[in-house]
Amino acid sequence: MASHRKSIVWINVTTSVAWSRPPVGIVRVERALAEHLQKALGVEDCRLCVWQDDRFVEWVSPPPAPASAQLEQAVDLVLPRSASFDLARPFVMRALQRFATEATPAKKRDQVQVTIPTNGPARLHPQRGDFVISVGLDWDNRYTEHFHALAQREGLRFITCCYDLIPVLFPQYCVGEVAQRFTEYFVQLSWGSEAVLCISEQTRRDYTQLCHELGAPARKTVVIPLGDSIPAQGGNIGMQVEALSRRPFILFVSTIERRKNHEVLYRAYHLLARRGLTSTLPKLVFVGMPGWGVSELLKDIELDPVTSGLIVQLNHVSDSELNHLYRHAFFCVFPSLYEGWGLPVGEALAMGKAVVASAEGSLPEVGGDLVRYTQPWDAYAWADVLQDLIENPDRVSEMEARVRKHYRPRQWTETANVVAALIQDLSSGQSPPISLLPGYDMSTHVGVHVGPSLRASGAAGMLAFGPHWSLSAGTYRAQIWGKLGDRTKESVRFDITSDRGLRTHHEERVRPAADGPDNAVLITLRFTLEREVTDLEIRCEVEAGSALQLDRIEIDEDAKVHLATAATELTISAA
């Protein structure tokens, strides 16, 4: 439904604000999209919001409080200075400050209460017709299950993101029985979203296929390019990283989990060592936290005398150290069994490195013909490829030259531009009116819900009230469909109210003339809201003996908005 006010684009940054662990790709996406979309659309038209108390409210970063160097260092320990933590650092800083003042030894307190700050009573929040873009860890947040209701009741227009369907397609690589939970999540996403951003064509195909299988609505999808997050350089480089990079090494950047397939690299290295190449093998460096289901693999690596000392695992690598490792790597590998995108391949290419990867999932979309692809299940094939590149460094150089010549790093501005274009596209169509079905959406004291309709039972009182939905300021027309039987002797009263029924915006009585046809427009009400209301009600009061059935109500912007008065036009069907 068209509205008088200009739509605002909101970016849900709940994930970033609450994030306090090492950054993951999704946090980077949320943060980068927020930053670049605000640049593209302007901070007035593109705002940040968080989920709080079962609603979205504007997120305003708390003003930087003067902090001691000691406190800064403490925050640095929790959240390194990185763009990924721009939103969360001030929050943690406040928590630590409060802890410092409240948890004195005398008070013996071991916890403090810090709430997400908002900008007070006048805070803004998404209104009918606004877009809400949500690209965070939405499956871990309860707000996703509210999207459909918020879209229906408050008219919010959700644009969400599908990163991959790995928990559904490959639940064996995930913790616990996630397939069912994520299947339900994607269904919720589809029902609640107007459009879904997919991070690759592969993900788009997977998502569309899943929707088809489940019968869920496949929403409009667009593929967004993820920026190649080339890690920052210039920070301190630790001794271990420094020492490693003095000799050639092969780099694999990824959380250590079964799907990423570190195992095939270990087996390939085992085979190469058995071929007698131990002395010529560069170190194989795994950069990433160990995840679920790899303890036996890590134990094998630890105990295997054949590969002893050849495979190195690095945790807690800073962005600058990662940059350093990329720059000094002999080449990079990525044997994953499936990916929704494959950011490390893009990062490596953006750094001009040669890459050997599997061709599973979306990886060919990232690497195109610049990557050497190898079967992820075939340890012998990996051993052969690694041996070939190790023994022929000129081939690595050739690959690097091709990468430097042809690879065009993806920029976050492109991501923002695609999303902005999508919003423009969605905004261009005429929005449908708000449609209410009294039988489902409204309450009654003296009627009976009969499917979508509300039917008077013959008793006097409130036949219909509700639905307590929100509506922005403006002038509107409410058309009410139904049937007023000629048994009805007394008039029927309609009014439009808000503020728990205390504020009446319009009131009108209707007197029946004759038995009308089924499902005809019974009455048209015009009303003006001076400000946004969050509990709009349309009420219908009947006298005893009324034979009234309400079938449908549509509210849209009044085409006669330029008329000076908000007069009521009565159109009784049989009159």
Place this chain on the structure above:
Amino acid sequence: MKIVTLSTYPIENPRHGGQHRLLNLVRSLQASGHSVSAVGVMGAPHYPPSAGFLPRPPTTEFNHYIPNPLLMDDWALGELMALDDRYFPRLAALIPPDTEVLHIEQPWLFRFARRYVAERRTRPPLLIYGGQNVEHELKLRIVTNYLGEEHAKACAELVLECETDALRHADLVCAVSQEDAVWMQARTKTDVVLAANGANDRSASLDGIRLANKITGHRRFALYSASAHPPNVVGFFDMFGRGVGCFAPNQSLVVAGSAGSAIQGNDRFPKTPGLDRHFIASGEVDDDCLSALLQVAHAIVLPITQGGGTNLKTAEAIWAGHHIVATPLAMRGYEQFIGSLGVSVHSEPAEFRLAVREAMGQPALALTPDERERRRVVLWESTLMPLIKRVNELAD
């Protein structure tokens, strides 16, 4: 004519389709001037006592005829009644001696009826076999689902022999679908008359609607009305087992009848994504509440993938005038309504679910008076008419 129906279930307060069919047959025959009474033996322990019906014998009695009577108790019950000299006379005593026609619904008691005719000293009654399915095919599918194909084949052989015997010795055969009628006609020398299943012209009270609303939570819902008959459960999971993404978060799938608890108790229920969010089992409801559920439903689903005959729930759905999403099997006997306003038929589960979503997203179906009139043929008064006419001819 004096007519007695023989069945393994009573007809008072009907719950499942077979009961509805027989009750309506009795009423239609009575309306046509015949004197009709229902007699039989309870085939299941949950039926309430009813005049003219023997209580269900203990299951141990069935072991004389089949080592494992699971899912074969209907057949074994028939054998017991026909062959056991303790039970035969008790059932025979319930049949008035001046009975002129015995209508045996389903083949189970037909062997009993043959013995009854053979042993009766006065003029023997004519035998009508009322076949609701090609029973041995249905038995094969049901038993295969639970006990494996090898065991199922042996069971199906016994049932085939039973129904072939009925077809061979009946004076008149009644089928519920054209497909069944063709199969039966090839195995009998007598006429096979087609009398499809039908629906009642229901109307719900305001209290019934209030109760239905309480069950459904005032939500838009699709209705599946079914008994716990195993094919009803199998069909449900065939169509919805992959997930119920076809339902919006504020929509429900309401199962009326004993199928609800059978579905909830099935291993696949907790593994079906989203099902527990949308599933409402009303349980077995009284006729007024069922009428109300049929009235306020937005759509009716008929996920039938097994079984022969015709599904009287299909007739009910057609008459209810809502959106219908059905399998081709569910539409057997009502093929003329495929393609009718609001009727969507799919055998592929994904297509079925898509059709459910589309139906649930449409405005409520509004039939024109002409369309309503065209659907009148699904009412019992129309569907049973061919059989009633033939019985009247027998009387002449």
